[in-house]
Amino acid sequence: MNIIEINKVLSNETRLNILKWLKDPEAHFPPHNDINHFNDGVCVQYIGDKAGLSQSTISQYLTMMQKAGLIIPTRHGKWTYYKRNEKLIKQYIQFLDKSL
Amino acid sequence: MNIIEINKVLSNETRLNILKWLKDPEAHFPPHNDINHFNDGVCVQYIGDKAGLSQSTISQYLTMMQKAGLIIPTRHGKWTYYKRNEKLIKQYIQFLDKSL
DNA sequence: TTGACAATTCGATTATTGTCGATATAATAA
DNA sequence: TTATTATATCGACAATAATCGAATTGTCAA
Numbered sequence: 001m002n003i004i005e006i007n008k009v010l011s012n013e014t015r016l017n018i019l020k021w022l023k024d025p026e027a028h029f030p031p032h033n034d035i036n037h038f039n040d041g042v043c044v045q046y047i048g049d050k051a052g053l054s055q056s057t058i059s060q061y062l063t064m065m066q067k068a069g070l071i072i073p074t075r076h077g078k079w080t081y082y083k084r085n086e087k088l089i090k091q092y093i094q095f096l097d098k099s100l
Numbered sequence: 101m102n103i104i105e106i107n108k109v110l111s112n113e114t115r116l117n118i119l120k121w122l123k124d125p126e127a128h129f130p131p132h133n134d135i136n137h138f139n140d141g142v143c144v145q146y147i148g149d150k151a152g153l154s155q156s157t158i159s160q161y162l163t164m165m166q167k168a169g170l171i172i173p174t175r176h177g178k179w180t181y182y183k184r185n186e187k188l189i190k191q192y193i194q195f196l197d198k199s200l
Numbered sequence: 201t202t203g204a205c206a207a208t209t210c211g212a213t214t215a216t217t218g219t220c221g222a223t224a225t226a227a228t229a230a
Numbered sequence: 231t232t233a234t235t236a237t238a239t240c241g242a243c244a245a246t247a248a249t250c251g252a253a254t255t256g257t258c259a260a
Contacts, residue, residue: 004111011107057219059238078227078236089200097193144207157249159208178206178257
């Protein structure tokens with residue numbers, strides 16, 4: 001867990017929002033009819049639509065969030081679904097609580 | 101409390117270190133003989149020496165840390181002492197714990 | 201009131217980030 | 231196999247951050 005890297009990711013409003021939206025996908029995104037209802041998170045398009053930034057920017061944001069360990073991708077056919085990595089997020093906060 | 105601003109401040113290794121060093125000044129800095137023993141924190145010079153960056157860079161870092169609310173300055177004569185704002189730091193972690 | 205010293209601010213330069221459109225890759229459907 | 235759609239990656243450019251040395255300001259002591 002790289003604290004600096006995580007803090008960098010979380011020092012951007014859009015990325016912070018994405019992490020929050022993914023806490024409750026039903027509340028923030030249209031339903032995924034085909035795949036088993038948000039079990040693996042939300043696809044890139046929906047996140048992009050919600051954020052209002054270009055597809056490539058969102059893809060890059062998601063990639064860097066994933067590299068920092070905050071989210072987990074799952075591929076279903078041509079879609080990539082992203083969900084929160086709750087374990088890492090908890091560790092991160094605990095680490096801050098101890099070390100900061 | 102501006103989370104983005106705080107995260108930005110804490111996404112730099114030196115600034116993160118400064119905050120940690122100030123947790124235990126005795127362990128990280130030479131004693132301040134004149135002023136009442138670290139009660140108001142540590143002066144800019146000592147922090148700069150420890151960090152190994154230029155005086156102006158450190159001053160700017162401390163200013164931005166202070167603007168984010170993480171540290172509190174106290175002027176004694178020609179020295180400015182900086183100490184941690186424990187209250188804000190605690191609030192910050194609690195906020196992350198709830199909102200993240 | 202002048203010197204000396206601590207800290208801050210200013211101006212400049214290089215490095216990193218934000219963001220886009222265009223292109224490439226992967227996967228399905230026709 | 232080819233067209234279509236979803237993501238990812240690339241290349242570019244503008245905006246912001248890192249960092250320095252120089253100039254300025256604030257405070258005390260001579």
